[in-house]
Amino acid sequence: xxxxxxxxxxxxxxxxxxxxxxxxxxxxxxxxxxxxxxxxxxxxxxxxxxxxxxxxxxxxxxxxxxxxxxxxxxxxxxxxxxxxxxxxxxxxxxxxxxxxxxxxxxxxxxxxxxxxxxxxxxxxxxxxxxxxxxxxxxxxxxxxxxxxxxxxxxxxxxxxxxxxxxxxxxxxxxxxxxxxxxxxxxxxxxxxxxxxx
Numbered sequence: 001x002x003x004x005x006x007x008x009x010x011x012x013x014x015x016x017x018x019x020x021x022x023x024x025x026x027x028x029x030x031x032x033x034x035x036x037x038x039x040x041x042x043x044x045x046x047x048x049x050x051x052x053x054x055x056x057x058x059x060x061x062x063x064x065x066x067x068x069x070x071x072x073x074x075x076x077x078x079x080x081x082x083x084x085x086x087x088x089x090x091x092x093x094x095x096x097x098x099x100x101x102x103x104x105x106x107x108x109x110x111x112x113x114x115x116x117x118x119x120x121x122x123x124x125x126x127x128x129x130x131x132x133x134x135x136x137x138x139x140x141x142x143x144x145x146x147x148x149x150x151x152x153x154x155x156x157x158x159x160x161x162x163x164x165x166x167x168x169x170x171x172x173x174x175x176x177x178x179x180x181x182x183x184x185x186x187x188x189x190x191x192x193x194x195x196x197x
Contacts, residue, residue: 004121004182006138007193011173015040015132016116020076020106023093029104031132034072039165040132041158043075044114044124044183045105047095048086051180052122054145056099058153059123063102069166073103078114079122079184081107087184114183115191121180127161127171136161138175 019030034040045052045059052059063073079087089107096105108114117126127136140158143151157176164171185194 003179005177005179006124007118007120008175008177009118009126009134009137011134011137013134015042015126015128015134016113018076018106018108018113018116020108020113021089022104023089023107024096024101024105027104029074029106033104034074037072038070038130039135039162040072040128041074041162042117042126042128043073044078044117044119044122045075046077046079046084046087046122046181046184047091048079048084049122049181050145054143055123055140055153055155056095058140058155060099060101062155062159064100066162067102071162071166075101075103075105076108076113076119077105077122078108078111078119080111080186081109082186084184111183111186111189118191118193119183120193121178121182123180124178125158127158127165129165135165135171136175137178139178142176144179 019028022029077087077092081088129135141154141156143153161171
């Protein structure tokens with residue numbers, strides 16, 4: 001399980017299109033699902049990764065906190081479900097229900113969407129503005145599993161970017177990479193940007 005940082009794609013990069021099924025409802029989710037929203041948050045997560053488990057309750061809380069605001073949120077899991085059955089659509093559906101996610105959780109079976117976003121780790125976060133240009137990528141906050149001393153999970157970095165976007169304020173460009181488990185690529189499907197630590 002390689003400790004992997006975000007690629008940190010260039011700010012201003014357009015949001016790649018996707019069409020993926022929500023593991024809970026079966027509905028197809030795409031950029032058009034969030035048409036008209038001031039912002040769109042795309043999160044690459046999974047079920048088994050300790051870095052995601054560390055923040056999963058706060059991910060659910062973030063969804064609840066912003067569900068009535070002008071922000072679209074979608075979570076995507078792209079891990080190889082054959083080798084990591086905890087990250088299968090059925091298991092992800094259990095996760096979404098247990099945690100009370102208010103946003104769709106989609107499964108990227110071909111891993112093409114992860115590649116399009118240059119997602120490298122779980123969790124990996126991408127925040128886009130009304131024009132669907134990238135304004136934030138990086139960490140949820142400074143907290144990590146087994147931080148010594150422990151750092152509370154607050155999502156402060158991501159929340160600050162979301163709040164700035166929704167209020168029309170400038171978003172700081174000094175952004176720190178997320179750290180997590182590498183996305184579990186199917187054999188032979190590893191992208192050019194994949195690096196093992």
